[in-house]
Amino acid sequence: xxxxxxxxxxxxxxxxxxxxxxxxxxxxxxxxxxxxxxxxxxxxxxxxxxxxxxxxxxxxxxxxxxxxxxxxxxxxxxxxxxxxxxxxxxxxxxxxxxxxxxxxxxxxxxxxxxxxxxxxxxxxxxxxxxxxxxxxxxxxxxxxxxxxxxxxxxxxxxxxxxxxxxxxxxxxxxxxxxxxxxxxxxxxxxxxxxxxxxxxxxxxxxxxxxxxxxxxxxxxxxxxxxxxxxxxxxxxxxxxxxxxxxxxxxxxxxxxxxxxxxxxxxxxxxxxxxxxxxxxxxxxxxxxxxxxxxxxxxxxxxxxxxxxxxxxxxxxxxxxxxxxxxxxxxxxxxxxxxxxxxxxxxxxxxxxxxxxxxxxxxxxxxxxxxxxxxxxxxxxxxxxxxxxxxxxxxxxxxxxxxxxxxxxxxxxxxxxxxxxxxxxxxxxxx
Numbered sequence: 050x051x052x053x054x055x056x057x058x059x060x061x062x063x064x065x066x067x068x069x070x071x072x073x074x075x076x077x078x079x080x081x082x083x084x085x086x087x088x089x090x091x092x093x094x095x096x097x098x099x100x101x102x103x104x105x106x107x108x109x110x111x112x113x114x115x116x117x118x119x120x121x122x123x124x125x126x127x128x129x130x131x132x133x134x135x136x137x138x139x140x141x142x143x144x145x146x147x148x149x150x151x152x153x154x155x156x157x158x159x160x161x162x163x164x165x166x167x168x169x170x171x172x173x174x175x176x177x178x179x180x181x182x183x184x185x186x187x188x189x190x191x192x193x194x195x196x197x198x199x200x201x202x203x204x205x206x207x208x209x210x211x212x213x214x215x216x217x218x219x220x221x222x223x224x225x226x227x228x229x230x231x232x233x234x235x236x237x238x239x240x241x242x243x244x245x246x247x248x249x250x251x252x253x254x255x256x257x258x259x260x261x262x263x264x265x266x267x268x269x270x271x272x273x274x275x276x277x278x279x280x281x282x283x284x285x286x287x288x289x290x291x292x293x294x295x296x297x298x299x300x301x302x303x304x305x306x307x308x309x310x311x312x313x314x315x316x317x318x319x320x321x322x323x324x325x326x327x328x329x330x331x332x333x334x335x336x337x338x339x340x341x342x343x344x345x346x347x348x349x350x351x352x353x354x355x356x357x358x359x360x361x362x363x364x365x366x367x368x369x370x371x372x373x374x375x376x377x378x379x380x381x382x383x384x385x386x387x388x389x390x391x392x393x394x395x396x397x398x399x400x401x402x403x404x405x406x407x408x409x410x411x412x413x414x415x416x417x418x419x420x421x422x423x424x425x426x427x428x429x430x431x432x433x434x435x436x437x438x439x440x441x442x443x444x445x446x447x448x449x450x451x452x453x454x455x456x457x458x459x460x461x462x463x464x465x466x467x468x469x470x471x472x473x474x475x476x477x478x479x
Contacts, residue, residue, distance in 0.1 A: 055080060059089050071102075075110055092461045102283075103458070104291060108141060108445055109282045116362035120280060121145070129369045134275040134438070135159060135245050138217055141280055141445040162218035163239035163248065165226075166196050170236050173226050182227035182433045183312040189223050190216070191305035201299045203451050212300040213444040220440045221245070224433040225252035231429070246271040249437070254425070266380045267424045271434075273373050274417055277366040278435055280442025282359075286310040286317065290443045292458040294450050307443045308436055317432040317439075320418035323354035324387070324428045333390045336397060344403050354415030355398060356408065366413040371395075374416045377423050391419050 053070040066088050069081040079102045085091055095101045110119045118125040121140050128137055132146075139147045139155045147155060169189060176185050194201060197215065202208045222239055229237060229252075237252045246268045255261035281287070289310040293303045311317035329350075330339045343352040357364050378388060395411050398404045421431050 053078075057085075057089070059091075062089070064089055073105070076112070092463075094463060098288070103288065104283070104450065104455075106282070106446065106449060107144065108449060109280045109442070111282050111359055113357075113359040114361050116360055116365050116368075118281070118365045125277065125365055126369060129273055129276055132276065133244075134272045134279070134441075137276050137279055138441040141441050142213060142448065158214050159218045159245070160239075160241050162215045163222050163241070165219055165222050169193075169196070169223070170226060173223075173230050176230060178233070179231060180227075182224065182231070182430055183308065183436070185227040185230065186220075186223055186433055186436060187305045187308040187312070189227075190220070190301055190308060192301075193219070194299045194301040197301070203297055203299065206452070209300070209448055209451055213448055216300065216304055216440055216444050220437050221249040222252060224430070224437055225249060227433065228253055228427070228430055244268070244272075246275065264381075266377060270373055270377045270420055270424065273370070274420065274434070275438035275441075277370060277413060278417075278438030280439070280445060284316065285313070286439065287442060287446050290447055291450050294447045295455055295458040300444065300447055303447055304440065304443050307439070311436055311439065312432060317435040319353065319414040320421070320431045320435070321428050323391075323415050323418040324422060324431070326351075326353040327387045327390055327394075330390060330394075333386070333393050336390060336393045340394075340397055340401065352398075352409070354418065355404070355411055357412045360412070361408060363408070363410045364412045367411055367416060370413055370416040370420070371411070374420050374423075377420055381423055385422065388419060388423060391415075 054067040056065055056067055058065040071079045071081050082093060121144055135156050136152055173185055200208045200211055226236060237255050239248050240251050243251055247263045250263050250267060251261060286307040290303045290307040293306045314322055342348045342350040418431060
């Protein structure tokens with residue numbers, strides 16, 4: 050809060066209201082309009098909440114104009130280069146980078162909770178064989194409230210912390226189990242000797258018939274993707290987690306709601322859309338043709354994985370992941386025609402004045418989809434991969450909200466339906 054105030058006068062009533070200006074550590078100043086309706090009788094109209102702050106948070110800062118993303122004040126570039134996903138998870142949850150002993154203890158706790166109850170595997174086997182992994186993920190995570198019902202006091206800090214660790218630990222286990230269910234493979238249990246990303250790859254791809262060796266290039270790339278996806282301020286799924294959490298709902302219900310929101314093709318499903326677009330283009334010889342179609346506002350074709358609602362500059366995550374993408378393709382020696390097609394699409398977009406002037410740069414979804422494909426992860430698993438990384442952000446935001454006084458979320462609306470009218474008996478209706 051600052052001493053600065055803005056005056057708003059209603060010309061009809063002549064009433065004036067002084068709106069306090071709320072300033073954060075960084076970012077644009079924000080008007081506090083909580084007294085607007087009570088004193089002037091107005092609500093505000095902001096479709097998509099594009100100019101509305103719904104909370105105060107210490108976790109993530111974004112400057113879309115400058116292309117800045119920071120977790121707890123640390124630039125994403127530094128964390129991506131020097132940190133690990135588990136360390137970043139600790140940072141997001143507790144606000145500071147851990148000491149060596151704190152990190153060791155946290156990693157041990159996460160590893161301890163990676164197993165799921167055997168009835169969870171039974172539950173998963175009850176889904177249709179080709180159920181989308183996100184359907185399984187949201188259903189199974191919600192069901193965990195039934196498995197841990199004695200540790201669900203959201204007012205107890207120890208219960209909150211335990212739930213957060215369980216969710217971070219078990220999300221990869223459930224995601225891998227959903228994939229194996231689709232493949233018709235038996236369950237693969239987590240290996241405690243492996244790190245977070247390695248453990249997930251082993252649960253995804255190991256089979257009883259032969260030994261599975263985790264590719265260190267794949268594990269490193271996956272760890273980086275989890276870091277880049279860990280949190281992104283008040284996006285649709287995070288806001289959903291906070292909205293559900295504002296009711297006092299248990300954390301498993303809140304995160305299940307976040308998973309459902311992430312499933313939308315405009316949100317977490319965007320990297321799936323990138324692969325569908327590449328398949329639509331089909332061949333590298335048609336890239337120039339489709340780039341022209343993308344420029345034509347009357348053509349229904351849309352270039353997926355380019356531009357971002359928040360970043361009006363290059364997405365800082367895309368800058369990092371672009372380098373990793375090219376390294377992965379080189380190290381794995383992939384010869385997939387779609388990957389060559391994607392690289393040609395990227396080259397043209399970065400050189401074409403139309404895309405450069407409009408800042409339609411490849412974003413994190415573009416590159417993450419390419420990396421996942423190179424690692425052998427099927428398209429249906431792209432959004433669950435996003436969910437694994439984003440779980441840390443969801444539970445961090447939920448913990449922050451739960452530990453502070455807050456009101457239940459209740460957006461308003463502009464009613465555009467019929468005015469008051471009287472009931473007409475059915476035999477008198479036209």
